[in-house]
Amino acid sequence: MPCGNGQTLSKRKHGVCLPRFSFFSSLLVALCCLEVWGSAAQADGGKSCSPCPVNCSCPLGPQQSCVVNCSNIGLERAPAAEEIPLATNVFDLSNNQITTIEERICDDLCNLTQIDLSSNPFECDCKLFRFVSCLQQKGVQVRRSNELRCSHPLDLQDQPLLNVRLPTCDMKTNTGLYAACLEDSNSGGLGRSELVIFSYSTFRNLTREQCHSVCFNESHRYGGLGEKHECLCSKNSDPNYISTSQCSAACTNPDVMKKCGWALAREVFVVEFSVSLTPLQPQSVHNHVTFTANSSVTPVTLSWDFGDLSPRANTTGTVSTTSAHKYGLPGSYTVSLTALAGHKKVSARGEVTIMLPPKLELHCPPLVVANRSLELTLVSWGSVGLNVDWKITKDDVQIAKASPFCPVDAMHDHESSSCFQIFPGELSWTDARKQCLNRGGDLAIVRSDKLRNLLATKVTQ
Incomplete structure (x- = not known):
């Protein structure tokens, strides 16, 4: 990795940038080769082919060549540079599950002449491109290069590595x-x-x-x-x-x-995968409820559980994805959401309150007689503290403003919206009710102490 002014950057455990001038680089390469040939002499006159990476074999080939065979042993990680014999001439890593390989292997193996990296699911990033480029510059033969293919990224999938170029590596x-x-x-x-x-x-x-x-x-x-x-x-x-x-x-x-x-x-x-539900205000039981999910990645597949024992609903979309549902009964429901992207799954939960909204019904008589009182009935469903403003309009023009009728000598109770009128005399219950009906009312039964005390002031002996 360049470090400027002919220096190289050595990445270490703590991220230290260590300058190594080109003079020392050349010296290290020379020492490397001297170490391979000078200290490698064995009792049989051959070269050293050790240390050998775990589970690999390291036989001496023709003309005392050092062959490191790590093929077809299920490796998910290539051996580190320090695990490979410095005298390696042939390095076989074919038919494994390796995705990346250390760049410095190319620099450390001074005598490498052949390498086989075929049939591995490589991540074709700049590091791998630089590694292969280094091999080519040193004249190392890349065996079965047509089978050295990219597994990732997706736009390079299954393409021969030596035939593609990643622009960003420049x-x-x-x-x-x-x-x-x-x-x-x-x-x-x-x-x-x-x-x-x-x-x-x-x-x-x-x-x-x-x-x-x-x-x-x-x-x-x-x-x-x-x-x-x-x-x-x-x-x-x-x-x-x-x-x-x-x-x-x-x-x-x-x-x-x-x-x-x-x-x-x-x-x-x-890079994280998360999903969330947008909070909702109380919703009407008469309407479809639209839920909105926000995902940190796309595309994403969502599975919705609306909390009312209805079948799950599945949607696929972008960052913001919606789903509509209609509830049959009012109440509070827990909505559960499962999001799938790639091989990962996350979930989110939310609450929604479904309400039965107030409803008013105005009942009017089909026929009205002139100079007679007009009787209207207002039925309220679910509303409390209701204030009613009665108006009569014709052709959108107000012609009358109605209010509950109450004679001048009667008493209007705002709390019960009722009008009470007291008539002196002794009458039977039947005759008393008949007289009230004739006046457009009905015989009252007073059960409230507050109202009884209020009407008592109108009762005379």
């Missing part, structure tokens, strides 16, 4: 690789930062939300935006926490980033 910036610093939320308030080095990019002009989905679908851990709004992604499989070093100030000082061979990425974020 990293068209004034410095070099994109990188950034991300605060570690799990550091317990210690303020620790992780150095994120981006290895995948698309030059499409994307928003942060769109880039988040791209990085998620490519199984990356981090995302960010480049100088031209290109989408950057990084796996950073091993957290690289920054300690005191030449590149420690990279988070805030672009000049330091440049010295370390990095361009500063913007809007760096952790």
Whole structure:
């Protein structure tokens, strides 16, 4: 990785940028070759073919060549550089489940002449492109190259690695690789930062939300935006926490980033999959209820449980996805949502209250006689504290404003909206009711102490 002025950057556990001048690089290569041939002599006069990676075989081939055979043993990770014999001439990693390989293997194996990487689900990122390019520059024969194919990213899937080119590996910036610093939320308030080095990019002009989905679908851990709004992604499989070093100030000082061979990425974020439900106000039982789900990635498949024992509903959509449902009864319901994207699943829950709204019915007589009182009936369903403003209009023009009729010598009770009139005399219950009916009312039965005390003032002996 370039570190400026002919230097290289050695990535270590704590993210230290160590300058190694080209003179020392040449010296190290020379020492490497001397070590292979000088210290490798064995009692049988052959070369050393050790240490041998675990589960691999390391026989001596023709002309004492060192063959490291790790083919078809189910490896998910390629052996590290320090696990491979320095005298290796032939390295076979075919037919495994390897997705990436260390770049420095190309530099450390001075005598490598042949390598077989075929039939592995490689992540074709810049690191792998640089590794293969290094092999070609050193004249190493890449065996069965037509079977060396990309598994990811999706737009390069199943394409021969040696026949494709990833434009972003040129990293068209004034410095070099994109990188950034991300605060570690799990550091317990210690303020620790992780150095994120981006290895995948698309030059499409994307928003942060769109880039988040791209990085998620490519199984990356981090995302960010480049100088031209290109989408950057990084796996950073091993957290690289920054300690005191030449590149420690990279988070805030672009000049330091440049010295370390990095361009500063913007809007760096952790790639996460989450879904949420938009809260709702109380809804009417007479209407369809529209629920809105917000997902951090797209495309996403949603499975809805509306909490009323109805069948689940499935929808597929973008960041904001809706689903409508009609409830049969009023009440409070718990809505459960399951979101699926790739091989991951997340869920969310929400509450909705379904209400029976107030309803009014106005009953009018079919026929009205002139100069007679007009009797109207108002039926209220579910409403409380109801105030009624009675108006009579003709052709949208008010011609009368009605109010409950109450004679002048009677008493109107606002609480019960009733009119009471007292007539002196001794009458039977039947005759008393008949007299009230003739006056457009009915015989009253007073059960409220408050109303009884109010009417008592009108009773005379």
